[in-house]
Every structure is written in structure tokens, then in C-alpha cells.
Amino acid sequence: xxxxxxxxxxxxxxxxxxxxxxxxxxxxxxxxxxxxxxxxxxxxxxxxxxxxxxxxxxxxxxxxxxxxxxxxxxxxxxxxxxxxxxxxxxxxxxxxxxxxxxxxxxxxxxxxxxxxxxxxxxxxxxxxxxxxxxxxxxxxxxxxxxxxxxxxxxxxxxxxxxxxxxxxxxxxxxxxxxxxxxxxxxxxxxxxxxxxxxxxxxxxxxxxxxxxxxxxxxxxxxxxxxxxxxxxxxxxxxxxxxxxxxxxxxxxxxxxxxxxxxxxxxxxxxxxxxxxxxxxx
Numbered sequence: 441x442x443x444x445x446x447x448x449x450x451x452x453x454x455x456x457x458x459x460x461x462x463x464x465x466x467x468x469x470x471x472x473x474x475x476x477x478x479x480x481x482x483x484x485x486x487x488x489x490x491x492x493x494x495x496x497x498x499x500x501x502x503x504x505x506x507x508x509x510x511x512x513x514x515x516x517x518x519x520x521x522x523x524x525x526x527x528x529x530x531x532x533x534x535x536x537x538x539x540x541x542x543x544x545x546x547x548x549x550x551x552x553x554x555x556x557x558x559x560x561x562x563x564x565x566x567x568x569x570x571x572x573x574x575x576x577x578x579x580x581x582x583x584x585x586x587x588x589x590x591x592x593x594x595x596x597x598x599x600x601x602x603x604x605x606x607x608x609x610x611x612x613x614x615x616x617x618x619x620x621x622x623x624x625x626x627x628x629x630x631x632x633x634x635x636x637x638x639x640x641x642x643x644x645x646x647x648x649x650x651x652x653x654x655x656x657x658x659x660x661x662x663x664x665x666x667x668x669x670x671x672x673x674x675x676x677x678x679x680x681x682x683x684x685x686x687x688x689x690x691x692x693x694x695x696x697x698x699x700x701x702x703x704x705x706x707x708x709x710x711x712x713x714x715x716x717x718x719x720x721x
């Protein structure tokens with residue numbers, strides 16, 4: 441039975457190869473839009489994760505304060521894992537390393553303008569904007585600490601951007617999904633009309649509905665899978681071109697390929713189902 445279904449499905453494709461491949465091409469281009477936004481969202485998630493992993497609180501000290509005198513107080517704050525002291529000299533050295541070629545102006549300074557500071561590592565459970573703010577407020581109450589910085593505003597903005605991108609993703613997914621389902625629907629509907637006489641004969645001799653419908657489902661799913669593979673190949677080519685100038689893009693090959701094939705097969709099956717339910721009642 442499976443052999444018959446596959447044979448009938450391929451026969452239907454051979455009857456209208458141009459129509460099949462044109463709709464597959466259009467399907468793939470639509471699916472490419474989904475993959476592009478999926479890749480963008482994936483990279484934003486990675487960027488946010490890196491930002492979260494690097495979250496540390498910097499406390500800038502009065503030059504007269506003694507590190508041991510405040511270390512124990514800071515360690516008692518809930519969410520603090522480690523406190524590291526950075527001297528004025530070490531802070532200047534780190535700044536020079538970060539500035540590299542642009543650090544030459546520091547040589548003209550009469551004195552080191554940087555204050556001693558503390559690099560405070562916090563626990564994963566405390567790496568939330570609200571929790572970071574609580575730790576900052578407690579640090580500011582400790583005598584000898586002049587200022588505190590953690591960059592939670594930047595994290596908050598990243599989260600907002602990511603949420604907006606996700607909403608856009610959902611909207612595009614819905615619009616594009618409707619488009620590709622319509623493409624499959626049109627193609628399967630044409631196949632049904634072209635083979636209407638054969639279908640009527642099969643119904644007259646008592647063929648079961650699933651036996652009649654299966655080749656068309658397979659055709660829709662196959663078109664979706666081919667469209668998914670096509671969209672993945674185009675996206676990979678775009679990625680390779682962009683990676684020549686932008687090296688920070690992460691391209692999860694396996695995830696994107698599986699996602700493209702799954703989306704293609706699912707939407708292809710849905711489009712075929714809608715056409716079959718409309719024509720074969």
C-alpha cells in the first residue's frame with residue numbers, strides 16, 4: 441500500500457512538474473523569511489545569555505577605606521558570591537589593555553584618576569534586574585563605597601528588545617504560515633481537479649478515503665520538505681556571505697535544518713488537508 445501511495449504521489453508531481461517546482465520555490469522563499477527571523481532571535485538569545493553570564497557589580501571605593509574592613513559586610517549580602525579588590529594601579533592597567541592603541545592619552549596624565557574598586561560576582565539566582573537593584577541599594581549603604589554600577593539598565597533594554605523581536609517573530613510566523621499553506625492548498629487543489637476522474641472511479645469501486653487522500657498528503661508534505669531544504673540552503677548562502685564581514689553571527693546548522701524541514705512538512709500537510717477537505721467531502 442505504501443508503495444502505491446508513493447507511486448501515485450510521484451505520478452501526480454510528474455504530471456505538473458513546472459507547477460510543483462514553482463510552488464515549491466515560492467514556498468521556500470516564504471519559509472526563508474521565517475528562518476531569517478528565527479536566526480536573528482537565536483543570536484539575540486545568545487547575546488542576552490552572554491550578557492547575563494558576565495553580569496558583575498562594580499563598587500567604587502573611597503581611597504582611604506580598607507578592603508578587609510568592608511569585605512565581610514559585602515559577603516553577608518544575599519546573592520553575593522565573591523568579592524575581588526582592584527587597586528588603582530590594576531584598574532589603570534585593565535583600562536590600558538581595553539583601550540589598546542587609544543590608550544596613549546593616559547600617559548599624559550599627571551596622576552592615576554581611577555579609584556580603587558570591587559568586582560562583585562553574584563549568584564545565578566540574583567541575576568535579575570530587580571535582584572541586582574536590591575544588591576546595589578544595600579552596597580550604597582556601606583560606608584566607604586562611593587558609587588555602584590551593574591548595568592542593569594542595559595540588561596533591561598536587551599530584554600525589551602528580545603521581547604519585541606519575539607512578538608514580531610510570532611506575527612511574521614502567522615502571516616507567512618497562512619501564505620505557504622495557501623500555496624500548498626492551490627497546488628493540491630489543482631492536482632485534485634486534474635485527477636478528479638480517477639478519484640471518482642476509485643470512490644465507485646469502494647476505495648477508502650484515506651487510500652485516496654494519502655498520495656495528496658504525501659505530495660503536500662514532500663513539497664513542504666523540499667521548500668524547507670531550499671530555504672535552508674539560501675539562508676546558509678546568505679550567512680556565508682555575511683560571515684565574511686560579520687564574524688559574530690552564530691549559525692546553528694542542525695537546529696535550522698530540522699526546523700526548516702519540520703515547518704515545511706507541517707505546513708505542507710496542513711495545506712493539503714485543507715484542500716482535500718474542501719474538494720473531497
